[in-house]
Structures are given as C-alpha cells and as structure tokens.
Amino acid sequence: MTDTGPPAADEATFLAAVRSGDAARFAVLTERHRRELQVHCYRMLANYEDAQDLTQETFLRAWHKRETFKGNAALRTWLYRIATNACLDFLDKRHDRTPVPSELLGSELPxxxxxxxxxxxxxxxESVVARETIELAFVVAVQHLPPRQRAVLVLRDVLGWPAPKAADALELTVASVTSALQRARVTLREQLPGRRLDWRSPRTHELSDDERRVLKSYMDAHERNDLDGLTALLRDDLRFAMLPDPGTVVVGARDAVDGWVSGGLFRRGKDDWRCVATTVNRMPAAALYLRTPGDPEYRLLNLAVLHVADGKIAELTGFDVTGQPWLGLPPAL
Known part of the structure; x- marks a missing residue:
C-alpha cells in the first residue's frame, strides 16, 4: 500500500478514465477492489448487509469525487479513505451502532x-483477510471502540498504514492518531477473551484438525439427538449467544445446555436435524436444518459458529439465518 514514486499502471489508467469521464472504465478499475473494501466496511460495522451497502456507497462517492484523484496516492488508498469516511458517516447517524456498554458481554451485538x-x-x-482480524471475537471487540478509534485501529493495525497516512485519511493530526491507537489497543485487549492468541500473530487460514473433528462431532450429535455427546464437546466456561435476539448471552456449558433443553431441543418437533459444514469469518460453522412433522424437507434454521480451543467448543455463536441468501446456503434439503 505504498504511495511513493510515480503513478503505477492502474493509477495512470484510472487517472485517464477520470479525466475522460469514462464511467465504464472507472467502474472496471474500482470493482476489482470491491471484496477487500467490503471486508473493511464489515470490520467497521460488524454487519454483512450494511457492509455491502457501504461498499456501494463508496463507489458512488468515488465517482462523484473522481476529480479529487490526482494520482499522488494509490487508487486503493484513495478508495479505502472514502470507504472509511462513509462508514464513519453511517455510524454518526446510526445510534444503534454506538459502542456497547462495557458491562455487556462481547458477543451481544444484535x-x-x-x-x-x-x-x-x-x-x-492479503492482510485484510488475516484470520485473526476477521474472526467474530475480533470483529465484536472492535465494536466496543468509538468510531474514530475503530477507524484508526483498523487502518493502522490491520491494514498496516503508517500514522501520517491514517491521519491524512481521517483528517486528524499524527499525534491524535497515535493517541487514539494507544487507547484503542488497551480497550481491545480488555474486550478480547483472555484465552485468545495475540490477534496480530501469524496463523494459517485453514481449519485445524481439531476444528474439523469438533465440527463433525457437533453435527453428528445434532443428527443423532445425542445430548450427552453434544455436552461433552463444550468447555465448562462456554460462551453462548443466539443472535439477533438480545439478552441471550450465556456463560457456562451447564446453563447453555439447560436453556437448550428447556427450549425443546431433541424433543418432538426439534428432533429431526440435518447439518451442513461450512465456514464463515474463517471459522468452522454448521448450518442446521430442521424437519418438522409433516414437512417433506429440512428447512434452514440456524448457523452455529464455533470457536474451538484445546479440542472443545469455547464459544458458540448462533445466528438466525432464515432469509439470508447471501450466505450461499440452500434454504432447504
């Protein structure tokens, strides 16, 4: 992401498109950055659909502000600057996206x-998709930061921008950026669960053998209606949340299992499951399909995202994923 030296081929081509008003060429050159910009917006907002919208807003703003691109900075840098400020504008207007009170557990973000x-x-x-900075725990922890601290942390520690470059993007002083980053790092460390590895340490993108084994066992337990087998997979200090319902965070395997049982898990009507293995946020996940009496098909109900530590499930985040085709999961089996 360096901006030194003469414009590269992309920047020169883009600059020519800007000067000529070639909208089609403009779109082609910006579109190649869509996926990484969408991940960036997701880290800022923790919501996939909002990230899609803000990425599109970024491209609209880029077109309207195309005359401000002079070729002095990389095209990628210019787009990230627009995307970051689009997210900050969104957060300034959306009061339901303000930092979560510190007394709430990290996973409770409806x-x-x-x-x-x-x-x-x-x-x-690509550094923008490093596993440690796309996993749910990191994304949730970032949401505890005030919006501009959040932006500073993502630009500096995730994207690796130097302080002057981040300051320029946010229209802040270098001293302000340095101070904001120091405060953000302290808050982030407080919010990340203590057993997690350093989120900036290198790690493979692939699932580990433990993760694959635990995910398979989790799905098998559901399909067999095996409550004991499911319970055996959980750490005693399990953290469970079911979103988007507020107030559903439970700490402790026993309390989580008691809640599932009282909700009717593995009783008639909730005893005919099929599961599909997948990954989201570079984490193992199970798509849970339920067939109710009289229905010939299994219907997609929930997505269970697992964080596995020491061979057991340490965090289980459930999502209601009905009506979310962007996940790429079939609605029925």
Whole structure:
C-alpha cells in the first residue's frame, strides 16, 4: 500500500478514465477492489448487509469525487479513505451502532452478522483477510471502540498504514492518531477473551484438525439427538449467544445446555436435524436444518459458529439465518 514514486499502471489508467469521464472504465478499475473494501466496511460495522451497502456507497462517492484523484496516492488508498469516511458517516447517524456498554458481554451485538468466506478476497496472503482480524471475537471487540478509534485501529493495525497516512485519511493530526491507537489497543485487549492468541500473530487460514473433528462431532450429535455427546464437546466456561435476539448471552456449558433443553431441543418437533459444514469469518460453522412433522424437507434454521480451543467448543455463536441468501446456503434439503 505504498504511495511513493510515480503513478503505477492502474493509477495512470484510472487517472485517464477520470479525466475522460469514462464511467465504464472507472467502474472496471474500482470493482476489482470491491471484496477487500467490503471486508473493511464489515470490520467497521460488524454487519454483512450494511457492509455491502457501504461498499456501494463508496463507489458512488468515488465517482462523484473522481476529480479529487490526482494520482499522488494509490487508487486503493484513495478508495479505502472514502470507504472509511462513509462508514464513519453511517455510524454518526446510526445510534444503534454506538459502542456497547462495557458491562455487556462481547458477543451481544444484535446487528452482528457472519461473513461468508466465499465473499472474502481471493488472495490468501492479503492482510485484510488475516484470520485473526476477521474472526467474530475480533470483529465484536472492535465494536466496543468509538468510531474514530475503530477507524484508526483498523487502518493502522490491520491494514498496516503508517500514522501520517491514517491521519491524512481521517483528517486528524499524527499525534491524535497515535493517541487514539494507544487507547484503542488497551480497550481491545480488555474486550478480547483472555484465552485468545495475540490477534496480530501469524496463523494459517485453514481449519485445524481439531476444528474439523469438533465440527463433525457437533453435527453428528445434532443428527443423532445425542445430548450427552453434544455436552461433552463444550468447555465448562462456554460462551453462548443466539443472535439477533438480545439478552441471550450465556456463560457456562451447564446453563447453555439447560436453556437448550428447556427450549425443546431433541424433543418432538426439534428432533429431526440435518447439518451442513461450512465456514464463515474463517471459522468452522454448521448450518442446521430442521424437519418438522409433516414437512417433506429440512428447512434452514440456524448457523452455529464455533470457536474451538484445546479440542472443545469455547464459544458458540448462533445466528438466525432464515432469509439470508447471501450466505450461499440452500434454504432447504
């Protein structure tokens, strides 16, 4: 993401499109950045549908502001600047996206949505999709930051921008950016669960053998109606949340299982399951399909996203995913 030296081929071509008013060429050159910009907006907003909307807003703003592109900065940098400020404008207007009170557990964000891995940028080495910074725990922790601290942290620590570049994008002083980053890092460390690895440390994008094994066992337990088998997969200090319903965060495997049982899990009407393995946010996930009496098909009901630690499920985040075709899951089996 360096901006030094003469304009590269993309920037020169883009600058020519800007000067000629070639909307079609403009669209082609900006479109190639859609996926990484959408991930950026998702980190800022924690909601896939909002990220889609703000990415489109970024392209609209870019077209309307095309005369401000002089070729001095990389096209990618220019687009990230627009996207960041579009997200900040959105957060300034949407009061339901303000930081969550610190006394609430990190997973309780009714607007949190999973991010389908199929929509991530294709380059596995791209820093914007590093697993540690797309997993739910990180995305949720970032939401505890005030919007501009959030922007600073993402630009500096995720994208790796130097302080002057981030300051220019946000129209802040370098001192303000440095101070905001220090405060953001402290808050982030407080919000991330203590057992998590350093979110900036390198790690593979692929699921581990433990993750694959636990996911398979989780799905098998559902399909067999095996409550004991399901319980055995959970850490005692399990953190469970069911979104978008507020007030559903439960800490402790016993309390979580008691809640599932009282809700009728594995009783008639909730005892005929089929599961499909998938990944979201570079995490193992199970799409849960339920067939109710009299229905010939299994209907998509929930998505269970697992964080596996020491061979057991440490965090289980459930999402109501009915009517969300962007996840790429069949609505029925």
């Amino acid at each position: 607007y949190l949505q999973p991010y389908p891995d199929g929509m991530l940028p294709e380059d596995p080495q």
